[in-house]
Amino acid sequence: MTADARWTLGRVLLLVGRLALAAIFFAAAYGKLSPLTVKQWTLSSLKITPASLNLSMTFFAMQLSSYQMLPDWAVNPIAHALPWIELALGILLLAGIGLRYVAAAATLLLALFWAVIIRSYALHLGINCGCFGPNEKLTGWRVVEDGGFFALGLAVTVGAFIHGRRQRTSVSALP
Amino acid sequence: MNLRRLLPVLAGVALVAATFSVRALRAAPQGHADDEAQLEAEKSLGSPSAPIKLIVYDDYECPACGAFYEQTLRPMIDTYVAEGKVYLVHRDFPLPPPIHQFSRQAARWVNAAARIGKFEAVERALFDNQMAWSEFGSENPKGIMKPFVQSALTPAEFKRVERIMQGCESNDHDELKGCAVDPEIQRNIAAGELIPIRQTPTFQIYYKGQPYPPEAGMVPWTLLKQFFDQILSQK
Numbered sequence: 001m002t003a004d005a006r007w008t009l010g011r012v013l014l015l016v017g018r019l020a021l022a023a024i025f026f027a028a029a030y031g032k033l034s035p036l037t038v039k040q041w042t043l044s045s046l047k048i049t050p051a052s053l054n055l056s057m058t059f060f061a062m063q064l065s066s067y068q069m070l071p072d073w074a075v076n077p078i079a080h081a082l083p084w085i086e087l088a089l090g091i092l093l094l095a096g097i098g099l100r101y102v103a104a105a106a107t108l109l110l111a112l113f114w115a116v117i118i119r120s121y122a123l124h125l126g127i128n129c130g131c132f133g134p135n136e137k138l139t140g141w142r143v144v145e146d147g148g149f150f151a152l153g154l155a156v157t158v159g160a161f162i163h164g165r166r167q168r169t170s171v172s173a174l175p
Numbered sequence: 176m177n178l179r180r181l182l183p184v185l186a187g188v189a190l191v192a193a194t195f196s197v198r199a200l201r202a203a204p205q206g207h208a209d210d211e212a213q214l215e216a217e218k219s220l221g222s223p224s225a226p227i228k229l230i231v232y233d234d235y236e237c238p239a240c241g242a243f244y245e246q247t248l249r250p251m252i253d254t255y256v257a258e259g260k261v262y263l264v265h266r267d268f269p270l271p272p273p274i275h276q277f278s279r280q281a282a283r284w285v286n287a288a289a290r291i292g293k294f295e296a297v298e299r300a301l302f303d304n305q306m307a308w309s310e311f312g313s314e315n316p317k318g319i320m321k322p323f324v325q326s327a328l329t330p331a332e333f334k335r336v337e338r339i340m341q342g343c344e345s346n347d348h349d350e351l352k353g354c355a356v357d358p359e360i361q362r363n364i365a366a367g368e369l370i371p372i373r374q375t376p377t378f379q380i381y382y383k384g385q386p387y388p389p390e391a392g393m394v395p396w397t398l399l400k401q402f403f404d405q406i407l408s409q410k
Contacts, residue, residue, distance in 0.1 A: 051405075055402070058398070062398050065398055066393060067392075072395060072397065076401075
């Protein structure tokens, strides 16, 4: 494989990884912000209103509290901020703005999530994960899946830094 | 016999059979619903017409259930249940040994007390003294909970509860044939398995009959109250 082909393949893989990572963050944010009582999966039932938003975030606060890791005063602010942080990361990853730093921040967040999930699984807490919405059990599969997300984040971050460095090198080599 | 003559007879028989079948099918869920309502009434607190219904699946020996009862449910019972905002329904989900050795026996005592309308007093006595009977239970497995149940009831009430408990003396976790309250506990477990429950306490909130997703683990009263307030403020 030529250097150019490798470069193109690297760019394609970076794009796919970045979009996959964005999809994960969008799904996580939507799961936490979507209405709690959906009887039938229709487009109108998935509509987010201010009231449903408040209720969903408060429900997420209860899920966060069941991890028994945060002091009571920290649960509400984190529960109300986290879905929006995930949404912002998803948008930035999709747009590819400041990719190196955004991917690094996303990977740090995924590492934190993974550590929390491993701890809770090891303690046999048997709680709901709350990762992609309510009533989602914290199982061994969730531990594996979160490990995969972290690996993907790490790969995108490394790829973004390599890609950025090569781009800078090729620009500075221009006559 | 002529087939043409037989046809109306056969049609009539089929019609009668179909009518009885439909009636039987309709009667079965009704009976089941009555049983469920009876079960709920015995082990519940507050008004059934309250806008919020909270169903809690508990194991009397689980420390998280004890903490949930003392720190979350007690303040809720004193306020939102007393004010008619919440209808609290208890369901048993005793985890088997070796996780919890005496959870089934505790559930039997509470169910027996529920039959004479003393659910709340005995539940409170067992949760208040959870450490005492769960830690030292192995020294006296058959009678370890008795003094705590006795302390929550009058002598006459305790005698009635003891009579209901005849046949439930074994500490066996499996359903006992002669134990009158075991079928009720089994029905609670079956309802919990439908969720399905992975941990106790697990609770599910209903607002005007609309279910919210089940949630597991210890949740402080401040957060649960915040959720209730938001539901109640909905139009």
